[in-house]
Each structure stands twice: as C-alpha cells, then as structure tokens.
Amino acid sequence: MRRDQTELPSLALCALFAVLAIGVTLLSGGVYRQCTTRAEKTGTGRTALSYLTNQLRRSDRAGAVEVTSFGGGDALRLEQEEGYELLLYCYDGQFRELYAGVDSGAVPADGTALFPMEVMSVRARSSRIFLALTASDGGTWETSVSLRCGESAL
Amino acid sequence: MRGGRSRLLELVLDLCVFAVCALICVLLLVRAGTISRGSERLTRAVYLAQTLAEDWKAGEAAPRTVEEEELTGELRETEGGGAEVTVTWNGETVYTIGEVRRNEG
Numbered sequence: 001m002r003r004d005q006t007e008l009p010s011l012a013l014c015a016l017f018a019v020l021a022i023g024v025t026l027l028s029g030g031v032y033r034q035c036t037t038r039a040e041k042t043g044t045g046r047t048a049l050s051y052l053t054n055q056l057r058r059s060d061r062a063g064a065v066e067v068t069s070f071g072g073g074d075a076l077r078l079e080q081e082e083g084y085e086l087l088l089y090c091y092d093g094q095f096r097e098l099y100a101g102v103d104s105g106a107v108p109a110d111g112t113a114l115f116p117m118e119v120m121s122v123r124a125r126s127s128r129i130f131l132a133l134t135a136s137d138g139g140t141w142e143t144s145v146s147l148r149c150g151e152s153a154l
Numbered sequence: 155m156r157g158g159r160s161r162l163l164e165l166v167l168d169l170c171v172f173a174v175c176a177l178i179c180v181l182l183l184v185r186a187g188t189i190s191r192g193s194e195r196l197t198r199a200v201y202l203a204q205t206l207a208e209d210w211k212a213g214e215a216a217p218r219t220v221e222e223e224e225l226t227g228e229l230r231e232t233e234g235g236g237a238e239v240t241v242t243w244n245g246e247t248v249y250t251i252g253e254v255r256r257n258e259g
Contacts, residue, residue, distance in 0.1 A: 006159065007158075010161065013162070017169055034187060035186055038190050039190065046197050126213070144204075144205040144208045146208040146209070
C-alpha cells in the first residue's frame with residue numbers, strides 16, 4: 001500500500017519528464033530546420049546576386065555587355081578576351097555559366113550549373129541593368145547595377 | 155516510506171532542473187530564429203540599398219523611397235553632393251550607406 005502511494009506520482013513525474021523532453025526535441029528540430037532552410041535560401045540569393053554583379057563589373061567595358069535570350073529566358077552575354085564570350089542564364093532549374101567561343105554553336109545544356117535558380121530576368125535601361133532572380137520556392141532576389149562605362153556597354 | 159519519499163523528491167528536483175534547462179533551450183531557439191530572420195532581412199536590405207545607390211549613380215532623381223516586402227529604402231542627397239541610403243524595417247534602421255558618389259566621367 002505504502003509502495004503504491006509513491007509509485008503513482010513517480011510515474012506521473014516520469015511521464016511529464018518524457019513529454020517535456022519530446023516537446024523540447026521536436027521544437028528544436030523545427031527551429032533548426034527553419035534556420036537552415038532560411039540560411040540556405042539567403043545564401044543562394046546572396047551568392048547569385050554577388051556573382052552576377054561581379055561578372056558585370058569585370059566586364060564593364062564599352063560594348064562588352066549585352067542583354068540577350070538563351071535557354072528559353074533572359075541571359076547576359078559578357079565579352080571576354082578576343083573571340084570568347086561568357087553567357088549567364090537559367091536553364092533546367094539551374095543558374096548556368098557558359099564560357100565559349102563567339103558563334104560556337106553551344107546549346108544551353110552545355111553551361112556549367114552553378115546553383116539552383118528557376119528564372120533570371122534582365123532588363124537594361126540607359127546605363128543600368130536590372131537583375132531579378134526567382135528561386136524554385138518562388139522567392140525573388142533583385143538588384144540594379146549601374147555600369148561605370150555608361151550606355152556604351154550595351 | 156522514507157525511501158519512497160526521497161525518490162519522489164529526487165524526481166521532482168530532476169524535473170525542476172530539466173525544466174530550467176528546457177526553458178534555456180527554448181530561449182536559445184527563439185533567439186536563433188530571431189537572428190536567422192534578421193540575417194535574411196539584412197541581406198535583403200543590403201541589396202535594396204545597393205539598388206537605390208546604383209540607380210542614383212546612374213542619374214535617378216532624389217529623394218527617393220522604395221518599399222520592398224517589409225523593408226523601406228530611402229535615398230536622400232547630402233550637402234556635399236553625395237547621397238545617403240537608409241533601409242528601415244518597422245521604423246528600425248537595418249542598413250545604411252553613409253556616402254554615395256555619382257560615377258565620374
């Protein structure tokens with residue numbers, strides 16, 4: 001009888017302990033997943049925009065930047081050393097770069113996939129280039145680059 | 155009886171210690187979530203500020219205010235001929251570019 005008096009509260013406490021432990025574990029898992037997903041999304045967007053901005057900056061010369069169409073969407077064609085060009089575009093759910101000779105006949109699938117990205121939208125106005133990237137989850141990342149060499153780059 | 159009571163007391167104390175640890179964990183998780191959201195907000199603020207600055211450099215008029223999702227970017231010209239960009243979220247400054255200059259030549 002005495003034994004029963006302490007056994008029930010002990011079991012109740014153990015059950016409470018277990019419920020709390022499971023709750024904290026589930027909560028931790030949820031928050032960890034949210035944080036990693038958000039960090040991944042932010043990281044991809046930041047990397048993509050930084051990459052595009054830097055490629056534009058290093059090609060910021062008269063006539064070296066062209067907004068074109070490739071792989072079924074907008075693309076940036078950046079002139080490299082003589083006879084070569086760098087194409088930046090989205091194809092098959094990936095952001096790709098294609099370094100090839102001018103008029104080499106390369107197809108969109110030839111480009112090197114850099115990171116997942118669904119759509120790249122590029123608009124040129126005056127000396128400005130507007131870049132908008134849409135990820136597979138629908139999140140968009142936008143920026144604007146003002147070319148130092150002015151309109152003559154386009 | 156004494157053994158049973160002391161065991162019960164021990165369990166209660168264990169549970170209290172665990173509850174304190176769990177509370178600390180939950181607070182840390184909440185903080186982690188806040189920092190994570192702040193990090194994304196800051197990244198977006200940096201690009202919004204960069205866009206405003208680049209637009210102004212290319213000849214866009216000032217002052218200019220742009221709203222993007224929860225962020226508000228504001229560009230205003232300074233007395234020295236430059237411009238200052240401030241990005242806010244709910245009235246709180248998230249990111250600032252202190253001095254922007256137009257492209258020369």
